Amino acid sequence: AQKVTQAQTEISVVEKEDVTLDCVYETRDTTYYLFWYKQPPSGELVFLIRRNSFDEQNEISGRYSWNFQKSTSSFNFTITASQVVDSAVYFCALSERSGANNLFFGTGTRLTVIP
């Protein structure tokens, strides 16, 4: 069965600190996709990144970086030099190539960046 675990419920950091949000997933499929979404206070989820299971290359986008490791079934998200605007709930999600057309979400990590 598929499952996404975000063990960190809430994290608080001081502005300009780096922070890593953890995501561990479970799936039996060999082809799958991993996502990170950001949910600001306005409510809508904003897409950040998608990774497929055949691409373990880490990715960097500005202050954001992602570390995908199949050996540990993890897809961690790091924000460098955090800013107050980064305060939000962040969701990790999994989509399998087979089976239902659905995103399985983790329970989210609430990040608070303190000025």
Place this chain on the structure above:
Amino acid sequence: DGGITQSPKYLFRKEGQNVTLSCEQNLNHDAMYWYRQDPGQGLRLIYYSQIVNDFQKGDIAEGYSVSREKKESFPLTVTSAQKNPTAFYLCASSITWAKNHQNTGELFFGEGSRLTVL
């Protein structure tokens, strides 16, 4: 601007009443979804639709109903049979692959509707 519009943003309902949440998209997406968000539980799929006039139950469909008469619209009705309807409801859409209706793309979300049962 292209996007997903959900209405109303806030809704109050008395017990025993049905209520319909609207979701409209102008992204020309084939697939649409309804998720429910509760504190500490992440998002759970209620219903999804890959094409017009077709929809499938998600993980928590009991007490809900949907229709997909138009590509742009996917309304969700929360019926009186839903025992705990107070929640934040999110609608989403995405492109789909034509073959096997498989979807591996990102979802675009609306701003949500917060339903409170009094």
